[in-house]
Amino acid sequence: MARPPWVPIRALGRHHPAPSVWRATMENNAMRERWEQFTNTGSRWGSLVLVALLAVLPAVAPPYLRSLVIEVLILAIFAMSLDLLLGYTGMVSFGHAAFLGLGAYLLAFFTRSVGANLLQALPVVLLGVALFAVVAGFLALRTSGIAFLMLTLAISQMLFGLAIKWSSVTGGSDGLAVARPYVGIGGATLGFGPDRSFYYLTLASFALAWWLLRRITASPFGHALRGIKANEPRMQALGYRTHRLKLTAFVIAGLFAGVAGMLLAAFNRHASPELFGWAVSGEAIIMVIVGGSGTLVGPILGATLVHLLESYVSSYTELWRLVMGLVFVGFVLFAPQGIIGLLRRRGRPPSEVELAAAIKEPEPAALPKERRT
């Protein structure tokens, strides 16, 4: 749609909505679209500014903050990857931690048996994650809805059990140490220690993951996923092989989560069985829901908020999960669209459709289900 000349191009990238002004201008479609883009997958300028700010951060921030940001960025990759399933495709996986743990453990195996060159490790680990994702996805996608949720949970818990019990290979509950990773081509190597280099490795991974997921969610494939979320039987009637698309989304999400797991293991120099735990999967869901599902900015916001809350609260009390649980239940009750939803609500009045969607996901209507027969 053509943008009327009087609408400033970058208006939305710069300031947050001043509600009164906004309401007046939000009638304008181009404006609305830009605001949605900004709160959705991130506008080009907004994301560049964010990444640039993060790039200069180590120069001014203490090491403690640097570590905190590293963790936030890794969790943001993890949460974004989950949202590809949860928010975009409507597949509620409660076992996304499986891929985080798998990435971490496969990296640990690789560094112990072959070496810590990330350039070699990356394809091998990702191949392993992808193979697992295909098998797990094939099994889990025989069901949908709540049963899918339970199955993904069970599958990740199986890996958790394996990591704990099969101690001769996995190190049991102690987990495995991970060698200091480096990137090496020929004789030239670049090591990633507990200094700025790892920060930049993480930031680069985050920026790349964000960019790729933006491309994917905006692509025809991404649109098809949204169609599946809205009305899967109708998509089939349009000729879509929805099962294959969902499996593809499952594998892609698994790959990004695997990368997050590799980073986490490389950062902690350790892969621990807790990475497979249902608490980790649940935390990722919390991040997505609190931030705003069906967007990419939402999981980034959610990961930031949840992790900062966690490190802040846990410095005062052991009971940070209690606090997080309360915050989460509050969001589920009063703001199911998350922070993004709150921002949008401030930005403009929601349309009828959005209200309806906020109350209930639209149900696929007319296709009679085979089970009723």
Place this chain on the structure above:
Amino acid sequence: MTLDTFVLQLTNGLVFSLLLFLMAAGLSLIFGLMDVVNLAHGAFYLLGGYLGLSIVRWGGSFWLALLLAPLLVGVLGLLLELTLLRRLYRRGHLDQVLATFGVALIVADLMRAAWGAYVEVVAPPALLAGQVAIGGLAFPTYRLAVIAVGLSLALGLWLFVERSTVGMQIRAGVSDPQMAGMLGVDVPRLFAGVFAGGCALAAFSGVAAAPILTLYPGLDSEILILALVVVVVGGLGTLRGAFFGSLIVGMADVFGKALLPEFSVFAIFVVMAAVLLTRPAGLFGRATATRGA
């Protein structure tokens, strides 16, 4: 494995299966009726166990614990249903599931605050502390008692669901809540009742299992996940499925641990994968597996 150890393991498997069944029956009925997976179910199981521990410590008997703990947890479940889940009915099941997950986190942390992070052991009542010799084999009396109580509870539950008026309403609600509502069933009250009852059953299971499985933080999710597998294997929403699913999962767990300690989790999940590949709706499911969020 000799015949003797086989018989003993079989007994252990049966004990574990029945404890699982008490968990899974509530989970399954709640799901069948309300389309909600109660992710706080494991927390309620553990809370039951901890409450039982405290009741015994404060001088109450094990029997009092077995009665009181489920009652308290049942009331808690009722409150949860009335204050939280009810508000989310119109919004779809996913939000309810997420809310129960939040509750699981909250309850787990509160339990950690109240009972600490140690492994707690609850002694079985003196009456059942010994062993019984049958055919040259010594069986712990308490385990035999759990089998007896578990089987009678399973039978009682079955009779309740199949024969009683309330049970009929539950079955009507499981197969078609709207229709049940039109037939004059007070559906919200039924939901609240079944939810509370399911939570109480979980708590009962928690008390009864405490002398065998002990109590520790993290047990809530372990048990929850096994119960979820039971429900997936048996088929969502059926008591029969929960029963046979429990037997399969309980036996697979016990024998898996005895035969292949490192891969015991695999035994369970191989069973689950096999069932899902052949019958996606579970062994006794009515193709309800496609229902949900």
Place this chain on the structure above:
Amino acid sequence: MSALLVLDRVRRSFGGLCVTNAVSLSVAAGERRALIGPNGAGKTTLFNLISGVLRVDGGRIHFDGRDVTHASLDQRARLGMGRTFQRNNLFPALSTLENVRLAVQQRAGLSARMFRPARSYHAVTDEARELLDRVGLRDRADAAAGELAYGQQRALEIALALALHPRLLLLDEPTSGMGPAETAELIDLIAGLPREITLLIIEHDIDAVFRLADRISVLSFGSLLAEGSVEQIRANPQVQEVYLGQSTDEVH
């Protein structure tokens, strides 16, 4: 003319109720066939069996010489069956244009592309806009499908089906719930479809049926009661009794 769609003794029952009872039907390529019958005759069930929403209990379905009895809903759609639904079945939160784009991109084989933005596939967007033009929804392209008026949603259903470039178009009561003016427009639209699109249409509006159809099949209690040209059906006393009943006067 060769037969595009052949049903051979197709059966389907729900519980003990036989809803489709050994229905055999042959629709020639390019033909326009109406499927009529009283409420509960099993018309929509037959559509669901043809399009693959439901599986047959017995019998065979051939489409374009191929046995599609066991093909899935999406396979049949890709083979060239487009259909609309009796109750609007859309993507209510997506824009009208986006609804059609989803259908167009599938047919164009682009749905697995994941690196270029969907919006940059201008051919898809252009075709979707053309289709919206054709069904009279040009002005509503940016409105959410769920916000459209009922009749507009019916039109959007047809746009979705047409986007698949179907060789067989199954229309399930396309004019239901529409006012007279809207109905007339929609019938004009359907009548103006190219003859390459074979049409099978369930419709209650008898005038519309007589205007659109080359041949008519009458379904009653799950069985095929009669089949013939418009004139034959009009004159068939059995049909008049079962279906046209009271309305014979109006027809003549």
